[in-house]
Amino acid sequence: xxxxxxxxxxxxxxxxxxxxxxxxxxxxxxxxxxxxxxxxxxxxxxxxxxxxxxxxxxxxxxxxxxxxxxxxxxxxxxxxxxxxxxxxxxxxxxxxxxxxxxxxxxxxxxxxxxxxxxxxxxxxxxxxxxxxxxxxxxxxxxxxxxxxxxxxxxxxxxxxxxxxxxxxxxxxxxxxxxxxxxxxxxxxxxxxxxxxxxxxxxxxxxxxxxxxxxxxxxxxxxxxxxxxxxxxxxxxxxxxxxxxxxxxxxxxxxxxxxxxxxxxxxxxxxxxxxxxxxxxxxxxxxxxxxxx
Ligand code: C2E
Ligand code: MG
Ligand code: MG
Ligand code: MG
Numbered sequence: 001x002x003x004x005x006x007x008x009x010x011x012x013x014x015x016x017x018x019x020x021x022x023x024x025x026x027x028x029x030x031x032x033x034x035x036x037x038x039x040x041x042x043x044x045x046x047x048x049x050x051x052x053x054x055x056x057x058x059x060x061x062x063x064x065x066x067x068x069x070x071x072x073x074x075x076x077x078x079x080x081x082x083x084x085x086x087x088x089x090x091x092x093x094x095x096x097x098x099x100x101x102x103x104x105x106x107x108x109x110x111x112x113x114x115x116x117x118x119x120x121x122x123x124x125x126x127x128x129x130x131x132x133x134x135x136x137x138x139x140x141x142x143x144x145x146x147x148x149x150x151x152x153x154x155x156x157x158x159x160x161x162x163x164x165x166x167x168x169x170x171x172x173x174x175x176x177x178x179x180x181x182x183x184x185x186x187x188x189x190x191x192x193x194x195x196x197x198x199x200x201x202x203x204x205x206x207x208x209x210x211x212x213x214x215x216x217x218x219x220x221x222x223x224x225x226x227x228x229x230x231x232x233x234x235x236x237x238x239x240x241x242x243x244x245x246x247x248x249x250x251x252x253x254x255x256x257x258x259x260x261x262x263x264x265x266x267x268x269x270x271x272x273x274x275x276x277x278x279x280x281x282x283x284x285x286x287x288x289x290x291x292x
Contacts, residue, residue, distance in 0.1 A: 028084040030066075031077065035089055039065045042097050043264035044115075046273050047235055047255045050248060054280035055273065056255055057114030059150065060098045061264045062090065078120070087120045088127035094118075096136050101267065102147060103140040110274070112282055116148040116178060121155035124163050134173055144174030148199065151177065153185030156195055164195055171196055178235070183223070192230060200227045204238025207258070211247040224251050 034040055044058040064072040081087040098117045105113045123129050137144050149170065156163050156179070167177055178199035179192065183206050192200065202220060209216035220236075227234050236248055239258030248256060262273055 027080045031086050045264035046262050047257050048261045049280050054278045056280045059116040082120050082122050087122050091123045092132045099136040099140040102142040114146045116150050118150045121158040148176035150180040152180045199233040201235045207236050207238045210244045
C-alpha cells in the first residue's frame, strides 16, 4: 500500500533526517504526530562539581521515540523542529516537563538541584516564551532560580536586541541564563554582560583538544579564569577521558558534563545517579561566585 511505501521511504533516509524541502513536510507531519502521541520525552545529563565530585543539577535533552526508528537524538530532529516552527510547541513541552521534574525533586527533598533546558532562537520570536515559563513555574510551584535556560551564542546573536530584551524579562522571574556551546560562535566577551549570563558552558570541541593541544589549554584556562572573575559559573561540556578531567580539575571550581560521568539518562535513571555521586550541598545552583 501507499502507507507501506511511505514507511520504506523514510526508513531509507534513516538515521539522518533529511532537511530537503520535500522531506521536511514529511518530517513535519511526523513530528506533529510525535507531539500529540506523546512520543517525545526528556533525558537528563548530570553536571558534576569537579572539586567535590557531586551533582549540582542536570541538563534536559529532548528525545523522540519514533515508532519505526526507535529513539532519535535532539541533534537530528531539533533542526527540523526549528525550520518548521514546531520547536515552539516542542519547547513548551520541554519547559513544562522540566518544571514538573524540578517539582518532583523539590518534593523528594532535593531542593538544591538545578535543571537546565535548551532554548532555540526561534522560541524568542515565535510563541510566547515568557508566558510558557512563568505559567509552568506557577503551575508547578518550583523555585524559579532552579530553572536555567541554555542559549547558544548563535541564537543570542541572531536578534540581539529582541533576545536581550526578552532575557531581561525572564531574569526578573528569577530563572538563570547559560551561554551554551561557548567558543563556537562569533560573540565577543562583552555579550556575557549584555545578556546577563550566569553560566558559561565551554564547548565540547575545546574540551576534546585537552590536554594535547597546548594553545587550546591556554585558551580554556584563560576563559575559565575570566568567567569566574566576572562571577560566572563555568561548565565544561563533553568530558570523555580521565586525562581531560585531571587537567580541568586543576583549574579549580568548575563543573563538568560528559560521557565519562554519565550519558543523558531517562527520568527513571536519575535516582541511581544521585545515589552514585551524591547531591552537592550548595545554595545557589548558578552564578554562585558572589554575584547577586
Ligand atoms: P547541547 O545543549 O550542547 O547538548 C550537548 C549534546 O552533546 C547532547 O546531544 C548530549 O547528548 C551530547 N553529549 C553530552 N556529553 C557528551 C560527551 O561526552 N561526548 C559527546 N560526543 N557528546 C556528548 P543531543 O542531546 O543530541 O543534543 C544536541 C543539541 O540539540 C543540544 O546541544 C542542543 O543545542 C539541542 N537540544 C537538545 N535538546 C533540546 C531541546 O529540548 N530544545 C532545544 N531547543 N534544543 C535542544
Ligand atoms: Mg545545552
Ligand atoms: Mg552545548
Ligand atoms: Mg551543542
